[in-house]
Amino acid sequence: MHCTTKVRRMALELSGSIAALVTPMAPDGSLDLSAWERLLEWHYAQGTDGIVVGGTTGESPTLTLAEVVKLVSLAKACFAGRPVLAGSGTNSTATTIERGQALATAGADALLVVTPYYNKPTQTGLIAHFKAVAAGSAVPIVLYNVPGRTAVDLLPQTVQILADEPQIVALKESTNSVPRIQDLVDRVGERFTILCGDDPVAAASMLAGARGVISVTANVVPRAMHEMALAALAGDADRALALDGTLRTLHDVLFVEPNPIPTKWALEQLGRIGSGIRLPLTPLSAQAQAVVAAALAAL
Numbered sequence: 001m002h003c004t005t006k007v008r009r010m011a012l013e014l015s016g017s018i019a020a021l022v023t024p025m026a027p028d029g030s031l032d033l034s035a036w037e038r039l040l041e042w043h044y045a046q047g048t049d050g051i052v053v054g055g056t057t058g059e060s061p062t063l064t065l066a067e068v069v070k071l072v073s074l075a076k077a078c079f080a081g082r083p084v085l086a087g088s089g090t091n092s093t094a095t096t097i098e099r100g101q102a103l104a105t106a107g108a109d110a111l112l113v114v115t116p117y118y119n120k121p122t123q124t125g126l127i128a129h130f131k132a133v134a135a136g137s138a139v140p141i142v143l144y145n146v147p148g149r150t151a152v153d154l155l156p157q158t159v160q161i162l163a164d165e166p167q168i169v170a171l172k173e174s175t176n177s178v179p180r181i182q183d184l185v186d187r188v189g190e191r192f193t194i195l196c197g198d199d200p201v202a203a204a205s206m207l208a209g210a211r212g213v214i215s216v217t218a219n220v221v222p223r224a225m226h227e228m229a230l231a232a233l234a235g236d237a238d239r240a241l242a243l244d245g246t247l248r249t250l251h252d253v254l255f256v257e258p259n260p261i262p263t264k265w266a267l268e269q270l271g272r273i274g275s276g277i278r279l280p281l282t283p284l285s286a287q288a289q290a291v292v293a294a295a296l297a298a299l
Contacts, residue, residue: 012109012140014083014170014193015211015233016049017225019218020057022260022267023071025276031067033074035273040078042272046222049212049229050083051075052112054103056149057216057260060087062278065099069106076107085142089114093129097136110140112172112214117150123158134167141167146174146197156183163192172197172214178204185209199225199251203244206232217251219263220270221299246299253295256288266292 021043024035043051053075054060054068063071068086075084086108088100093116100111113133115126134141143162145154153175162168173181174197181201184194185208195212196205202213206229218225224247232240254262258281265284267273269292277283284292 012083012169014050014110014142014195015229016213017047017218017222017229018050018052018083018085018195018212018214019043019048019222019225020052020055020214020216022219022264022273023054023058023063024273025278026274027276029276029278031070032274032276033070036071036074037078039267039272040075043218043222044079044082047226048082048218048222049226050085051079052085052087052214053108055085055087055112055144055214056114056146057219057263058087059260059278059281062281065102068099069102072103072106072108083109085110085112087112087114089116089144091116091119093132096129096133100133100137100139100141104137104139108139110142110169111137112142112144114144114146115150115152115154117152120152123155126152126154126158127161130162130168131165134165137167140169141165142170142172142195143168144172144174144197146172148174156180156187159184159192160187163188169193170195170211173210174198176201178208181205181210182208199254200248203228203232203240207235207237207240216254216259216263217247219260220250220254220266220296221247249295249298253292256291257284262288262292265289266296269293269296 024032086103088111090096147153170193172195176198194210196202196210199217228243
């Protein structure tokens with residue numbers, strides 16, 4: 001690996017378009033580290049404001065800890081001066097702490113910690129879980145609420161409690177609700193960073209006070225998402241919504257099958273990555289390929 005950007009110390013600032021990156025893979029499912037480096041360099045040049053490594057879009061359920069450590073280490077060499085977040089959350093508090101410590105050692109600037117899935121903790125359990133994870137971490141924690149995948153919802157009043165923890169600095173809110181974002185901003189926005197986790201409502205969420213978006217769409221059109229976020233954060237609603245309007249179809253079709261299946265296929269068509277994806281995910285169906293191809297052509 002030979003990324004040319006120089007690593008330097010940085011103060012963590014989470015804002016703008018933060019790309020939840022796919023993980024490039026060879027046809028046999030092994031990591032394609034050369035493609036990973038090229039992808040990182042492209043995003044850096046396109047203005048992407050930060051990245052998430054090993055999140056949902058990166059196929060976190062099928063990545064080993066050693067693989068995510070390797071991806072994070074390479075990302076730090078390519079993305080100097082901009083935040084590198086690493087997905088570390090599991091449905092075990094002890095395992096989440098262990099993973100977080102390894103990823104912080106690898107160079108992660110912050111940890112993206114999803115709510116514990118499947119075992120359905122109460123709000124009291126969520127508070128205890130995230131406080132324990134924060135206490136065991138040497139780097140900041142970003143909460144991740146995505147009830148559509150986890151079957152548990154981190155409620156705004158619970159976020160308000162967790163925002164008092166110094167090591168917990170932000171929330172990725174993926175409920176596709178601008179009123180929910182507005183509620184969170186009203187509760188904690190002056191002292192805590194709210195990030196939208198759904199591209200279709202990202203522009204409106206930032207105009208409502210969110211500080212950025214953790215984006216799937218940015219995988220495919222990083223410059224456009226960066227420019228849209230800049231406009232929204234500057235309060236230029238007309239420009240932000242106009243730019244978002246050109247991306248609306250893409251926001252939708254990238255979920256025509258479960259994420260990241262359509263995104264990886266789109267990037268393959270653009271020559272950015274190969275065809276690899278890991279079971280139980282499978283390649284994009286022929287019917288869906290026509291839908292995604294039409295959206296790419298329209299851009």
